[in-house]
Amino acid sequence: MPQLTDREKLPTIIDPMIKGTMNLKHLYQVAAVAVLCVQPEPSYRPLIADVVHSLIPLVPVELGGTLKVSHAPPVEMKSFDAVPTLLPTQNCDL
Secondary structure, eight states, X not given: XXXXXXXXXXXXXXXXXXXXXXXXXXXXXXXXXXXHHTOSSGGGSOOHHHHHHHHGGGSBGGGTSSXXXXXXXXXOOOOOXXXXXXXXXXXXXX
Protein backbone atom coordinates (compact mmCIF):
# COMPACT_ATOMS: atom_id res chain seq x y z
CA MET A 1 0.00 0.00 0.00
CA PRO A 2 2.90 2.48 0.35
CA GLN A 3 2.92 3.07 -3.42
CA LEU A 4 -0.75 4.09 -3.33
CA THR A 5 -0.12 6.85 -0.80
CA ASP A 6 3.17 8.18 -2.19
CA ARG A 7 2.69 10.68 -5.06
CA GLU A 8 6.20 10.01 -6.33
CA LYS A 9 5.80 6.21 -6.45
CA LEU A 10 2.18 6.01 -7.59
CA PRO A 11 2.87 6.62 -11.30
CA THR A 12 5.47 3.82 -11.27
CA ILE A 13 2.87 1.11 -10.55
CA ILE A 14 0.46 2.04 -13.34
CA ASP A 15 -0.20 -0.47 -16.11
CA PRO A 16 1.99 0.61 -19.07
CA MET A 17 -1.01 0.27 -21.41
CA ILE A 18 -2.83 3.15 -19.70
CA LYS A 19 0.08 5.08 -18.23
CA GLY A 20 0.04 7.94 -20.73
CA THR A 21 -3.73 8.15 -20.95
CA MET A 22 -4.65 9.02 -17.39
CA ASN A 23 -4.52 12.45 -15.79
CA LEU A 24 -2.42 12.28 -12.62
CA LYS A 25 -5.10 14.14 -10.66
CA HIS A 26 -7.54 11.32 -11.48
CA LEU A 27 -4.92 8.71 -10.72
CA TYR A 28 -4.44 10.17 -7.24
CA GLN A 29 -8.21 10.16 -6.71
CA VAL A 30 -8.51 6.50 -7.72
CA ALA A 31 -5.61 5.62 -5.42
CA ALA A 32 -7.26 7.45 -2.51
CA VAL A 33 -10.45 5.44 -3.01
CA ALA A 34 -8.44 2.21 -3.28
CA VAL A 35 -6.67 2.97 0.00
CA LEU A 36 -10.04 3.37 1.72
CA CYS A 37 -11.16 0.00 0.37
CA VAL A 38 -8.21 -1.90 1.82
CA GLN A 39 -8.32 -0.50 5.34
CA PRO A 40 -7.36 -3.21 7.84
CA GLU A 41 -10.49 -2.51 9.89
CA PRO A 42 -13.53 -3.55 7.82
CA SER A 43 -15.79 -0.98 9.47
CA TYR A 44 -13.59 1.81 8.05
CA ARG A 45 -14.14 0.66 4.47
CA PRO A 46 -16.74 2.52 2.38
CA LEU A 47 -19.86 0.97 0.90
CA ILE A 48 -19.29 -0.31 -2.61
CA ALA A 49 -22.06 2.03 -3.81
CA ASP A 50 -20.03 4.96 -2.45
CA VAL A 51 -16.92 3.63 -4.18
CA VAL A 52 -18.75 3.42 -7.51
CA HIS A 53 -20.25 6.88 -6.98
CA SER A 54 -16.74 8.28 -6.39
CA LEU A 55 -15.17 6.56 -9.39
CA ILE A 56 -17.83 7.21 -12.05
CA PRO A 57 -16.74 10.85 -12.52
CA LEU A 58 -13.23 9.57 -13.28
CA VAL A 59 -14.34 7.20 -16.06
CA PRO A 60 -14.53 8.63 -19.59
CA VAL A 61 -17.99 9.00 -21.15
CA GLU A 62 -16.95 6.55 -23.88
CA LEU A 63 -16.55 3.86 -21.20
CA GLY A 64 -19.82 4.61 -19.38
CA GLY A 65 -18.63 7.27 -16.96
CA THR A 66 -19.18 11.00 -16.85
CA LEU A 67 -15.65 12.31 -17.51
CA LYS A 68 -15.41 14.38 -20.68
CA VAL A 69 -11.87 13.77 -21.89
CA SER A 70 -10.05 16.50 -23.71
CA HIS A 71 -7.01 15.67 -25.74
CA ALA A 72 -4.81 17.89 -23.61
CA PRO A 73 -1.78 16.20 -22.05
CA PRO A 74 -2.16 14.92 -18.48
CA VAL A 75 -1.49 17.54 -15.82
CA GLU A 76 0.63 16.63 -12.83
CA MET A 77 -0.95 17.43 -9.50
CA LYS A 78 0.95 17.86 -6.28
CA SER A 79 -1.85 17.46 -3.74
CA PHE A 80 -4.86 15.34 -2.93
CA ASP A 81 -7.14 18.41 -2.66
CA ALA A 82 -9.81 17.08 -5.02
CA VAL A 83 -10.03 13.55 -3.64
CA PRO A 84 -13.65 12.44 -3.25
CA THR A 85 -14.71 12.04 0.36
CA LEU A 86 -16.18 8.74 1.45
CA LEU A 87 -17.68 8.09 4.81
CA PRO A 88 -16.52 4.86 6.42
CA THR A 89 -19.63 2.80 6.98
CA GLN A 90 -19.62 -0.75 5.70
CA ASN A 91 -17.16 -2.90 3.80
CA CYS A 92 -16.26 -2.61 0.19
CA ASP A 93 -14.69 -6.06 0.27
CA LEU A 94 -13.57 -6.85 -3.22
